Amino acid sequence: MPERRRPQLNVHVQGWLLALPAVVLLAAFTHVPAVATVIDSFFSTPHGRRPAAFVGLDQYRTMMADPIFRLALKNNLLYALITVPVSIGLALAMALWVKGSIQGRTALRLAFFTPTILPMVAAANIWLFFYTPDYGLLNQVLRALGFSSVNWLGSPATALPALMALTIWKEAGFFMVFFLAALQQVSPVLYEAARMENASGWLVFRRITWPLVMPTTLFVAINALINAFRVVDQVIAMTGGGPNNATTLLLYYVFQVAFNFWDSAYAAALSTVLLLVLAIVAFLQFFLLDRKIHYR
Amino acid sequence: MNILTRLTIAATLAVTALGASDASATDITFYYPIAVGGPITKVVDDYVAEFSKTHPDITVKPVYTGSYQDSIVKAMTAAKAGNAPDVAVLLSTDMFTLIDDELIEPYDAIAKSESDQAWIKSFYPAFMENSQADGHTWGIPFQRSTIVQYWNKDAFKAAGLDPEKPPANWDEMVAFGKKLTKRDASGAVTQWGLEIPSSGFPYWLFQALTTQNGAILANQDGTKVAYNDPKVVEALQFFADLSQKHEVMPKGVIDWGTTPKDFFEGKTAMMWTTTGNLTNVRSNAKFAFGVAALPSKVRGGSPTGGGNIYIFKSGDKARQAAALEFARFLSTPERAADWGIATGYVATRPDAWQTDAMKKYVSGFASAAVARDQLKEAVAELSTHDNQRVTKALNDALQAVLTGVKPAKPALDEAQAEATRILARYQP
Amino acid sequence: MLNRLGEFASTVIAWLFGLIWALPLLYAIWAAVHPSAFATRFDLLAPLTLQNFGRAWAAAPFARYFLNTALLVLGVMAAQFVICTLAAFGLARWKFFGSGVLFALILVQLMVTPDVLIMENYRTLQKLGLIDTLTGVGLPYVASAFGIFLLRQSFKSIPKELDDAARMEGASTLQTIRRVYLPLARPVYVAYGLVSVSYHWNNFLWPLIVTNSVETRPLTVGLQVFASVDQGIDWSVICAAALMTSAPLMIAFLLFQRAFIQSFLRAGIR
Numbered sequence: 001m002p003e004r005r006r007p008q009l010n011v012h013v014q015g016w017l018l019a020l021p022a023v024v025l026l027a028a029f030t031h032v033p034a035v036a037t038v039i040d041s042f043f044s045t046p047h048g049r050r051p052a053a054f055v056g057l058d059q060y061r062t063m064m065a066d067p068i069f070r071l072a073l074k075n076n077l078l079y080a081l082i083t084v085p086v087s088i089g090l091a092l093a094m095a096l097w098v099k100g101s102i103q104g105r106t107a108l109r110l111a112f113f114t115p116t117i118l119p120m121v122a123a124a125n126i127w128l129f130f131y132t133p134d135y136g137l138l139n140q141v142l143r144a145l146g147f148s149s150v151n152w153l154g155s156p157a158t159a160l161p162a163l164m165a166l167t168i169w170k171e172a173g174f175f176m177v178f179f180l181a182a183l184q185q186v187s188p189v190l191y192e193a194a195r196m197e198n199a200s201g202w203l204v205f206r207r208i209t210w211p212l213v214m215p216t217t218l219f220v221a222i223n224a225l226i227n228a229f230r231v232v233d234q235v236i237a238m239t240g241g242g243p244n245n246a247t248t249l250l251l252y253y254v255f256q257v258a259f260n261f262w263d264s265a266y267a268a269a270l271s272t273v274l275l276l277v278l279a280i281v282a283f284l285q286f287f288l289l290d291r292k293i294h295y296r
Numbered sequence: 297m298n299i300l301t302r303l304t305i306a307a308t309l310a311v312t313a314l315g316a317s318d319a320s321a322t323d324i325t326f327y328y329p330i331a332v333g334g335p336i337t338k339v340v341d342d343y344v345a346e347f348s349k350t351h352p353d354i355t356v357k358p359v360y361t362g363s364y365q366d367s368i369v370k371a372m373t374a375a376k377a378g379n380a381p382d383v384a385v386l387l388s389t390d391m392f393t394l395i396d397d398e399l400i401e402p403y404d405a406i407a408k409s410e411s412d413q414a415w416i417k418s419f420y421p422a423f424m425e426n427s428q429a430d431g432h433t434w435g436i437p438f439q440r441s442t443i444v445q446y447w448n449k450d451a452f453k454a455a456g457l458d459p460e461k462p463p464a465n466w467d468e469m470v471a472f473g474k475k476l477t478k479r480d481a482s483g484a485v486t487q488w489g490l491e492i493p494s495s496g497f498p499y500w501l502f503q504a505l506t507t508q509n510g511a512i513l514a515n516q517d518g519t520k521v522a523y524n525d526p527k528v529v530e531a532l533q534f535f536a537d538l539s540q541k542h543e544v545m546p547k548g549v550i551d552w553g554t555t556p557k558d559f560f561e562g563k564t565a566m567m568w569t570t571t572g573n574l575t576n577v578r579s580n581a582k583f584a585f586g587v588a589a590l591p592s593k594v595r596g597g598s599p600t601g602g603g604n605i606y607i608f609k610s611g612d613k614a615r616q617a618a619a620l621e622f623a624r625f626l627s628t629p630e631r632a633a634d635w636g637i638a639t640g641y642v643a644t645r646p647d648a649w650q651t652d653a654m655k656k657y658v659s660g661f662a663s664a665a666v667a668r669d670q671l672k673e674a675v676a677e678l679s680t681h682d683n684q685r686v687t688k689a690l691n692d693a694l695q696a697v698l699t700g701v702k703p704a705k706p707a708l709d710e711a712q713a714e715a716t717r718i719l720a721r722y723q724p
Numbered sequence: 725m726l727n728r729l730g731e732f733a734s735t736v737i738a739w740l741f742g743l744i745w746a747l748p749l750l751y752a753i754w755a756a757v758h759p760s761a762f763a764t765r766f767d768l769l770a771p772l773t774l775q776n777f778g779r780a781w782a783a784a785p786f787a788r789y790f791l792n793t794a795l796l797v798l799g800v801m802a803a804q805f806v807i808c809t810l811a812a813f814g815l816a817r818w819k820f821f822g823s824g825v826l827f828a829l830i831l832v833q834l835m836v837t838p839d840v841l842i843m844e845n846y847r848t849l850q851k852l853g854l855i856d857t858l859t860g861v862g863l864p865y866v867a868s869a870f871g872i873f874l875l876r877q878s879f880k881s882i883p884k885e886l887d888d889a890a891r892m893e894g895a896s897t898l899q900t901i902r903r904v905y906l907p908l909a910r911p912v913y914v915a916y917g918l919v920s921v922s923y924h925w926n927n928f929l930w931p932l933i934v935t936n937s938v939e940t941r942p943l944t945v946g947l948q949v950f951a952s953v954d955q956g957i958d959w960s961v962i963c964a965a966a967l968m969t970s971a972p973l974m975i976a977f978l979l980f981q982r983a984f985i986q987s988f989l990r991a992g993i994r
Contacts, residue, residue, distance in 0.1 A: 014897060015820030022811035023826070025867035030833045033844030040844075047396070047721075068692075090741075097738040108738060110978075111746040113985065117977045118749075119926035121944045122966040125951050126752040129959045132554055133546060134563045135764040137751050148484040154495070154548035156699050169745065177988050201730055226835060233928045237948055240365075242495060243549040244695035251840065251929075258843045259369050259933060260684045262376075262397070267843045278835045325937075337783065359937050360784070362949035373846070374936040377855035553957040561764070 034275060040268035052265065059269035069270065071245050072253040075160055079249060080228035083167050087224055088217060090172040095179035096209070112173040120170065124237035127166045128153070153239055156246035163234055163247055171227070175220045182216035183209070222285045229277050250274050322354045324382035324618050327374075329360075329367035329603065339638050347625050354618045364603065365496070368393075368684075371608075375399045380608040382619040388426035388604040389679035389687075391434050392518045396681055400606045402432035406616050415624060419645045425676035427604055429518070435604030436623055437644040439635065441570040442598040442667045442674050443504050445591070446577055449584040451476055451487065451565035462566075462588040466508070466534065469566075469591050473544030476565040489544035491564040492535070493552040498694040499678055499687050500601055501568055504590055505531040507597040507675050513690075518680035519722045523690055523712040524705070531593075532704040536697050548699050556580070570601060571667035574640025578661075587663035589670040597673035602641060633657075642667045680715075681722040689714040756964040763960045776964035780950070783961070785938050786968065789946035792858060796931075796942055797924045800862040801917055808871035808916075813901050815872065816879035817887065827876075830869045838864035839930045846933055856936045865924065871916055878912040879905055915987035925973055943969040 016023075041059050043052040063069050098109045115123065130137050131152040139149040152162045186209065194204045232251040235241055241248035241256065248256075251274060258267035328340055337360055344356045361367040364387045371384050372393075380399060394400045403416055416433050423437040449459035455475040463469035473489025480486050492501050499513075506513055511527035514520065522528065539545040552569075559567045560580050568590065577585060590598050605623045610616060625631070629647040633654040636643035643649055649658070649668065658664050680686045693711035696702040755763040756777065762770040780786065814820065815827055838845050845864055846855075854860030882905060890900045906913075928944045935941045941949070947969045951962050977984050 011818045012820040015814040015818045015823060018810040018814035018897070019826060021807045022830070022867040022872060025807070025863070026830060026833055026869070028848060029838050029845055029864035029867075030836055030841070031829065033841040033848065034832075034836055036844050037841060094741070097734070097741075102735055102738055104739075108742045109985075110981065111742040114749065114974070114977070115745065117922065117973050117984075118970045119928070119944050119947075121926075121928050121948050122970045123748075125947065125962055125966045126748055129755065129763075129963060130748050130751060132551075132959075133548075134558065135561060137747070140764070143484060146482055148482075151546060151548035151550075154546075154550060154699070156701055169748070173745070174988070177985055180985075230837065230840060232839075233944075236929070236932070237951070240496065242691075242695055243699050244692050244701060255842065255929065255933075258846075259373060260365075261682070262372065264843055271841065271843060274840055275836065278840070282832075282835050327936075357937075360949070361936075363952040366949060366952060370936050373933060374856065377846075377850045379855055379936070553952075557957055557959070 037268045037271045037275065040265055041272045043265050045263050045265040055265075059266055062266065063269055063273070068245050068248060068253065072248045072250050073273070075247065076229060076231075076249045078160065079164060079167075079231065080225055082161075083164050083171070083228055084221055084224040086164075087168050087171045087175055088220055090168065091175035091220065092179050092213065092217070094172060094176040095183055096205075098176065099180060099183050112176055114173070115170045116174040118170070120233040121237050123166065123170055124234040127162075127169075127234075128238055131162055154243060156243055159239055159243060159246045163231075163238065166234055166238075167228075167231065171224065175224065178216050178220050179213060182213045186212050218288050222281065222288070225281050225284075226278065229274065229281070250277070322614060322618050324354065324356055324615055324622065326356050326358045326622065327361045327367060327371055327381040327384035327386075328358065329362055329364050329385060336639060339635070343626065343631065347622060351618075351621060351625075354621065356622055372397070372399070375608060380610065382608055382610055382615050383622055384606050384608065385438050385603040386606055388423075388435055388437070388440070388600070388602065389677050389683055391426065391429060391604070391606075391679060392681045393683050394606060395429065395434060399608055400434055401609050401616060402434050403436065403607065403620075404433055406607065406620050412620075412624075415627075418647065419627075420642075420671055422600055422671045422674045422676075423642075423644055425516075426600060426679055429516075435606050436627055438603050438605045438626060439572065439639065439641040440600055440602040440604075440644055441572045441641050442600055442670045443501060443568055443590060444571050444574075444587050444598070444667050444670065445566055445568050445589075446559060446573075447566045447586050447588070448559065448562070448581075449586055451562070451583075455565070459584070460586070462586060463591045465591045466593050470538070470542050470544060473538070473542060473566070477544050485546075487562060488546055488558075488564040490538065490566045490568075491545060491550050491555050491558055492538070492568045493550045493555045494694060494698050495549050495551045495553075497552070497687070497691065498549075498698075499690045500599060502532065502535060502690075502694055503599040503675075503678055504568070504597070505535055505593075507599060507673075508590065508593040508595060509534075510594040512675065513678045514680050516676075518683075519719055519724070521678075521680060521686060521690075521712065521715045521719070523693070523715060524708040529704050529708055532694065532697055532708060535694070536700075536704065539698070540700060549695055559585075570640075572602065572639055572641045574663065574667075575638060576640070578640075587666045589666060589673070595673065596670070597675060598670055599677040600671070600674050601677050636664070640664075640667075642671070680719065682718050685718050686715045689718070752963040752967060755960050756967050758960065760958055760960040763963075776960045777968060780961050780965040780968060784946060784950045784965075786943075786946065786965070788938055789941055789943045789969075790972075792940060793925060793942040793944075796858050796862055797921045799858065800865055800924050801920045803862070803866045804868050804871050804920055805913065805917075807867050808875055809901065809906075811867070812872045812875035812879055813897075813905065816876040817884075830872055833867075833869035834873070839927075842929065842933055845930075849934060855934060856940050858940055860934050861931045861940065861942065862924070864930070865927075868920070871920070874912060874916055875909065878909045882908050914983075918984060918987040922973055 042054060042056060044055045044058070046052045094112045098105050098112065102108065133139060133151045133154065134149050138152065143149060150158060152158050190208050191204065194208060230251055231249050232255060235247055235249055235252040239247040241252055250270070254267055254270045254274060257263050257270060326344070340358055344358045347356055348354065359381070361370045367384070368386050368390050371381060371386060374380055386394070407413070407416060416436070419437050423440045424433070427433055427435040427437060445462060447462050452459040457472060457475060463472045469490065476487065476489035477485060478487040494501065503513060506528050509527045509531040511522065511525050511531065513522060513528070539547045555567050555569055556573055556576060558564045559577070560582070574587065589596060605626060607616060607619045607623060627644065629645060629651055630653070632643040632645055632648035633651045635641060636648065637653065637657050643654060648654060678687060678690070689711040693707040697704050697707050757772050757774070758770045759773055759775070815823055849855050849860045854863065886904050887900060890904050895903060926944060928948070931942050932945050932948070935945060947965055950965055
């Protein structure tokens with residue numbers, strides 16, 4: 001009897017021992033702080049000698065009345081709503097182009113993928129120059145075409161779209177790679193058959209390619225969605241959330257409240273909202289992507 | 297696993313070796329923001345080198361921390377982690393924030409000798425307005441400025457204006473601006489009359505307009521603001537009108553950082569910016585330019601601006617003494633003069649202007665004295681408790697109005713309400 | 725005929741997009757290798773210069789930033805390899821008590837990365853006394869859900885027989901991992917290593933908060949500190965600096981394009 005039990009016990013102990021370093025670190029930097037954030041959001045920010053006090057839902061009441069928070073949430077939703085589908089659409093188009101026998105596909109692939117490698121901060125500084133009023137490249141092109149110069153980052157109407165364009169520029173090439181992989185799995189026989197039938201390019205795409213890359217599309221969409229709610233580098237580097245909070249996104253607002261205003265409790269309440277959003281995305285993932293296929 | 301283990305150990309060792317610089321009694325850290333490129337950080341490095349030559353018992357570690365905004369974030373994060381710098385140059389307006397979090401030591405608590413006392417009194421009173429509160433002196437002026445107007449003399453000549461005569465009041469500024477704004481055949485502007493930047497810290501430039509219109513934005517204690525005073529509303533209306541009605545200034549938010557470049561490129565004929573840009577303009581403008589005090593409305597004037605030297609609480613007497621010694625070293629008349637010449641900031645004390653180096657500089661370049669002469673009309677820069685938030689309320693209102701999202705009055709009413717809410721905690 | 729025309733149009737559009745995608749970088753390179761006066765004027769005869777790189781290099785301690793980033797990415801990668809390998813092995817091979825729940829909890833980090841919880845994680849580091857250290861910058865990322873997931877996946881595909889054979893010869897668990905699993909999963913390690921290195925090379929928000937001094941500041945933060953000037957911007961120098969900070973990754977990518985893309989693919993397919 002003991003002979004049989006020992007290896008069993010061994011597996012439990014050994015399994016936990018092996019996982020222990022990872023468990024400790026993950027708990028310390030993900031699970032415990034996530035819970036602590038939620039708890040902190042029900043307290044006030046300690047000031048000088050005044051300790052934190054339980055305030056119930058006060059922080060959330062402040063938040064509901066805070067126009068900047070509402071704007072940040074709206075901006076972020078808009079950001080996700082536009083960058084996710086556009087990046088995915090472009091990524092798929094890029095993958096189809098690069099996969100085929102197009103002239104100079106190596107150069108094209110290089111052009112599409114290179115932005116992915118750049119640090120966002122470096123890309124943001126380059127685009128900052130690109131967007132400069134009057135003599136930035138974009139405005140020089142506009143003027144050559146007879147339009148007047150646009151103050152891209154200085155107008156509330158164009159500042160957020162300008163940041164979105166940078167994000168799409170940087171992300172599309174990355175997602176292209178996933179579609180490339182998916183397309184390589186599609187059996188050439190299917191395309192061969194389609195050609196025999198003399199099907200149009202659009203029909204081939206709709207009937208064969210699109211359904212077959214669907215799982216990849218969902219996977220990429222989820223990732224893009226998570227990224228959209230974690231955007232902060234380009235906001236810090238390019239606009240500082242302005243003009244008049246037109247480019248303030250959730251994580252940037254958390255950063256500002258936490259490290260410029262030092263209002264830790266309010267920052268905790270804002271972080272809780274961010275966690276909630278990510279939880280919703282996780283929920284979506286659970287239902288859209290079959291866990292059995294992708295995680296087992 | 298062997299290689300991995302070794303790599304990890306090597307990395308950990310390297311990290312530990314780099315992370316821990318053991319602090320002996322007289323090692324002090326100095327944070328500073330300066331923002332033009334190479335030569336200026338080098339000037340600071342040279343000061344530190346000179347200091348260590350005359351003070352072999354003190355080692356100063358200078359840390360360049362980026363823009364003012366970056367620097368206050370860095371100083372606060374470091375201080376809250378129990379790792380504060382000993383000395384730092386930060387915006388004079390950060391004073392209340394630093395006091396409220398009990399991060400800085402007042403000079404009068406550590407500088408007690410007679411010569412120390414005389415030293416504290418040796419700076420321009422206009423600069424000390426943002427350095428003193430509750431009867432204590434918390435900051436010593438280092439890189440202080442006022443806003444001045446720069447104009448392109450060649451552009452003035454081309455527009456038929458007297459190249460030696462900058463606008464003296466708001467009406468002239470608009471009139472000149474209209475003459476200086478040039479459009480091509482399609483109606484697109486090729487040269488603007490004026491740029492007053494409005495990114496980052498628009499409140500500062502706006503405060504020049506409110507000052508000229510006879511308004512004061514905050515009380516001396518930093519507990520009350522007057523954002524929706526009718527004179528402030530009027531000033532904001534004028535600010536917005538410059539681009540929206542008179543069309544002499546680009547629409548939308550004008551970036552602070554690129555404004556000098558726009559001036560060099562001939563995209564704008566006049567600009568408002570800190571006197572701290574003087575040396576930058578002098579070495580990069582390829583045309584004859586002038587510098588003058590800002591135009592007036594009911595009065596002239598500009599807020600002061602720029603950075604003070606703060607001494608952080610460290611609980612270590614020796615380090616605080618060393619920090620004080622370094623602060624005194626940085627603010628001698630000779631060094632104040634030298635720093636002013638290197639950058640364009642206003643040398644912070646009257647006797648600095650009596651040094652030979654400064655006399656020689658001013659005699660060859662009269663523009664250098666403009667910002668100093670404007671001090672007579674200068675007011676304290678907007679500074680309150682919870683300063684970042686209270687000024688953000690105003691900044692947001694300004695940007696909303698400048699970008700045409702809101703009219704001036706309701707925007708400022710909102711800003712006032714928000715500021716009042718934040719400041720409620722500090723009311724006596 | 726119609727199909728041909730369509731194909732031609734598609735090629736033209738592809739090239740148009742390719743051009744648009746390449747433009748910002750080409751523009752930055754143009755600005756960086758010409759004197760400032762030509763940054764915004766396109767003149768084919770403009771003199772070429774490396775001065776902007778020289779000025780950027782001299783104006784900020786970029787050499788130190790490079791060293792910091794190199795130490796950071798290599799240190800993080802090495803630590804990730806060790807920690808993720810151990811956890812992944814246990815989860816791949818044994819069904820121990822609570823292993824299912826544990827794995828699910830680990831996957832939470834795929835969503836909630838350490839930078840989402842900046843405030844709390846900053847406090848934790850503060851308590852550990854790790855603010856302003858490279859260890860502090862790297863530590864929250866060392867136990868990576870992504871790494872555990874990826875390695876577990878590939879360990880699972882390794883035949884159990886090989887494992888058993890090693891055990892028969894009296895190898896301990898760690899020895900088995902080293903002799904059997906590491907060599908077989910090598911391509912996955914390469915892939916994961918590349919992804920990890922490029923992620924941490926580019927990471928910004930967390931190091932921005934945690935580092936205060938030149939001795940710990942990585943390249944991204946150094947670049948931002950350098951570029952955020954209060955007093956006027958010289959685009960040529962900033963473009964030069966931006967390119968410089970990305971150069972090692974870019975050059976590596978150009979040299980090993982295929983391997984890079986393969987690795988990203990491998991790491992991406994879940």
